[in-house]
Every structure is written in C-alpha cells, then in structure tokens.
Amino acid sequence: MDRRYQQRNQYHRQDEKERCLFYYKVGVCRHGNKCSKSHTSPNRSHTIVLLNLVDFPRNADVTTSNTATTTTDESDKSTQETKPNKPTTKNKSTPPIDDKEYDSIYEDLYIELAKYGRIMEMYICDNGNDHLRGNVYVRYSSEQNARDANNELNTRWFNGKPIYCDLTHIHDFGEAICRKPEEKSGCERGDHCNFMHIRKPSPQLQTDLENAQRKKFQLNSNPYISKRA
Ligand SMILES: [Zn+2]
Numbered sequence: 001m002d003r004r005y006q007q008r009n010q011y012h013r014q015d016e017k018e019r020c021l022f023y024y025k026v027g028v029c030r031h032g033n034k035c036s037k038s039h040t041s042p043n044r045s046h047t048i049v050l051l052n053l054v055d056f057p058r059n060a061d062v063t064t065s066n067t068a069t070t071t072t073d074e075s076d077k078s079t080q081e082t083k084p085n086k087p088t089t090k091n092k093s094t095p096p097i098d099d100k101e102y103d104s105i106y107e108d109l110y111i112e113l114a115k116y117g118r119i120m121e122m123y124i125c126d127n128g129n130d131h132l133r134g135n136v137y138v139r140y141s142s143e144q145n146a147r148d149a150n151n152e153l154n155t156r157w158f159n160g161k162p163i164y165c166d167l168t169h170i171h172d173f174g175e176a177i178c179r180k181p182e183e184k185s186g187c188e189r190g191d192h193c194n195f196m197h198i199r200k201p202s203p204q205l206q207t208d209l210e211n212a213q214r215k216k217f218q219l220n221s222n223p224y225i226s227k228r229a
C-alpha cells in the first residue's frame with residue numbers, strides 16, 4: 001500500500017479519535033471550551049446555530065452539581081439517569097413559555113432569520129441542560145445564506161441579549177434530534193439527554209410561515225413582477 005495513503009489514513013483515524021462526537025452531532029457539547037476533545041466549527045456549512053437564544057426556564061428546581069450522583073427533581077419530569085453536569089448558576093422562577101407566546105417567538109425568529117435566505121429547516125431546543133436549552137438551528141438553502149446570517153447575527157441582539165451564532169456541521173437533523181417521543185416525559189434521559197429535544201410551533205403557524213416564504217421566493221424569481229425598492 002502507498003505510504004502516503006497509509007499516513008493520511010493514520011492522520012484521519014487520529015482526527016476521528018480526537019473529535020468530540022457530540023459537538024459534531026449537535027453542534028455543541030456540555031463541556032464547552034473545557035472539552036478534552038476537539039471542537040472545530042466548519043468553514044462552510046448550510047446550517048447555523050444560535051446558542052441559548054430562547055429563554056426557556058430551567059426545568060423547575062433541578063439541582064445538579066459536578067459530583068452529584070443523585071438528582072432531585074420535584075417536577076413531574078423525574079429523571080432516572082444521573083451523570084455529572086454543570087453546577088446550577090441561577091434558578092430564577094421564570095414562568096414557562098405558553099404555546100401562544102412560543103408561537104410568537106417562533107414567528108419573530110423565523111421572519112428575522114428568513115431575511116438571510118431560504119430556510120429549509122428551523123428547530124428550537126427546549127432541553128433542560130445548559131448547552132442545548134434555547135438553541136436555534138437553521139439550515140439554509142445555500143452556504144452563502146448561512147455565512148451571511150452567521151456574520152451578521154453575531155453583531156446583533158435578541159431580547160436584550162447579544163446573539164452568539166456559529167456555523168455547525170449538522171446537515172442531517174435525523175442524527176441530532178432525540179429519537180424518543182417528543183413529549184418531555186418521553187425521553188428517560190431527561191435533562192441529561194445530549195440530543196436535541198425540539199419544541200414545535202403550532203402546525204398552523206408552521207404552514208403559514210412556509211407558505212409565506214414560498215410565495216416570497218416565487219415572487220422574487222418571477223421576472224414579470226417588479227421588486228419593491
Ligand atoms: Zn466536546
């Protein structure tokens with residue numbers, strides 16, 4: 001076998017070994033910058049992630065610590081599995097976001113994010129854990145759209161907070177989204193699950209937004225309809 005080929009394979013294997021699987025699968029990892037594996041964001045991608053953008057309150061009264069072996073969960077979403085987690089830094093008793101309010105947040109975000117290009121998929125995570133909670137993922141129809149969005153959004157604010165945005169490797173969300181039932185009580189890993197728990201808007205809103213976007217792109221591509229200045 002060609003020696004260069006062997007070398008390249010060796011480097012590739014090394015690289016695979018060093019890569020943080022969760023980071024490559026869901027775009028974030030619970031260890032953040034302190035992870036011992038490599039987190040390298042892609043130079044180009046169709047997908048962006050906006051970190052912790054939506055202010056979902058923490059699942060009520062979940063107490064965690066770095067060395068915890070037991071988890072106290074006074075809510076009805078009891079978790080069986082106990083794994084090390086980041087310590088709780090704040091626990092304000094924020095009321096949960098009801099469906100109406102959530103639809104309004106989702107709509108605002110969708111309209112804003114659609115300004116950078118055609119949205120193929122958009123997902124918002126309501127996981128209980130810090131690294132996934134409130135993350136918004138958007139896959140655009142082109143890498144240029146995602147690049148524009150990433151560059152621009154990192155200079156913007158949302159709901160009084162600066163936006164932290166990055167390109168992410170995710171292209172197929174089937175690998176990133178938790179396969180357990182969508183209900184919060186459906187995933188036995190609860191707050192410790194490292195896959196995306198998606199909160200969907202009402203079906204009507206989703207349909208309306210997609211139809212509006214389709215119409216906009218049809219209008220834009222129709223040479224007989226002049227664009228507004
Ligand atoms: Zn990691």
Ligand SMILES: [Zn+2]
Nearest residue numbers: 178180187193
């Ligand atoms: Zn899960």
